[in-house]
Amino acid sequence: MAFARLAILPTYKVVSDTIEREILAGRLNAGDILPTETELADQFGVTRHTVREGIRILEQSGLVRREAGRRLYVAEPHYGDLAPRLSRAMVMQRVTFRELWEVSMDLEPSAAAHAAGRIDASRLAQLRANVEATEEAIAAGTSIIPLDVAFHILVAEAAGNRALLLAREPVTQLFYPALERLFRHPKTSAVGPRRLVEAHRHIVEALADGDAAVAREWMRKHMVDFRRGYDTAGLDLDEALDPTAAPPAAPPPRR
Amino acid sequence: MAFARLAILPTYKVVSDTIEREILAGRLNAGDILPTETELADQFGVTRHTVREGIRILEQSGLVRREAGRRLYVAEPHYGDLAPRLSRAMVMQRVTFRELWEVSMDLEPSAAAHAAGRIDASRLAQLRANVEATEEAIAAGTSIIPLDVAFHILVAEAAGNRALLLAREPVTQLFYPALERLFRHPKTSAVGPRRLVEAHRHIVEALADGDAAVAREWMRKHMVDFRRGYDTAGLDLDEALDPTAAPPAAPPPRR
């Protein structure tokens, strides 16, 4: 017979695991203030240093948060916190545009279809405003990429599926630099934006009508267009994405 | 005039950011051994404890790794490291079975379709072996859930799309407990496993033939069956998943 490896964990890991379990089990809820480091150290029977190392792990996991020198509280883990890490992993694995596009080809039309049945008036208004703003940006010659990204996020949110939202976010983040490159390209810059805003408009109308099939179809066309633009521009679908292109900057942490 | 908020970060964060930058810039490559904690402390001009807190952050990010009490080395961040965090976020957001199912309904058939054109002999053999093992498990009356999960992972890997793999992994992790509940249920346990293995078999054959359409269609049916089973068992689609059900245990870290 053979013994299984012993699962001996360092103390700081035990600390973080223990607190994590309390949070996941719902005994600690988002917003709750945790005990001070000294209290935790006393309760666990370990040093404050050890507790602090455990806290760093929880913080990085997004389960707890601390503002400046203030008390620790249980955080609502938000998509935005996870997406950067995911994108980083994809960048380091040299994920290609083709891979991202294939996934988007599944998720985006589906998001549009689900949104058709679930969208509310407020978000619909936001989408209309987004399309207007995009028109203006085209006329003014300013960048439409943030608006495009926002459009797709709005649609995904309207789909009312948080699993979908989480699954597509890292993909979106990496699309951003690829979009930059695409819309800057001379061959596509003339016609691309027009087609884009036209597709967006059709999608919004389909959502307003509650027509899932049309919404899905226009989103599909929109994604196909996107890839076609990439081809037309002569960019390589199977090349790793450029990691140097800056992701949308986060505001500096309050401290 | 007004000054922007100063981005003053705690020292341990500066430490982790600095090392992270070296890794992302490629000056430190995967596999490289980092200096010892004492050396790092000397170089940065801070205490060893501060360095350690920074290391905990990097470790949790998956950028560096340490085995047992040994030296620190730069790691290639892998999907497996990130998926648990996503699942955790989904648990805390009280994601429902319906949401997971909707996403799987997009990703799984698509994975099967892509796999049809890209699968290699080795993975095909693994899939066949998996189906055999599932048959045996059914005959023996043991749990087929790990085998089912493994089957879907194999198909997703065969699709040769790392973005897809990353997007679907957290969903799978959460499906696991739901599957447990489903297959334990008296109303489905009689017929469910048979239908499952039949679908798996059809999918494998379609992959062997390189027939993307058939592979996609059988996977779709398979997913529909899954949901139907959930319905038949009288389980609530819109109920938050049970977070207490253990996720597939990872092998304990070597120490």
Added chain:
DNA sequence: GATATTTCAATTGTCCAACAAACGAACAAT
């Protein structure tokens, strides 16, 4: 009485010093 200002205890962030435990390697013993 309401609003600043000051004070003060509590808490975090960082440092210094120490030691036990585990590891790797080299070497001796069976």
Added chain:
DNA sequence: ATTGTTCGTTTGTTGGACAATTGAAATATC
């Protein structure tokens, strides 16, 4: 060839200390 022994190195953990910041109570000011 395997098993014990030793030793220097590195991590894991502990203790105590103190400056800086924060939140809130207490005080002064209008």
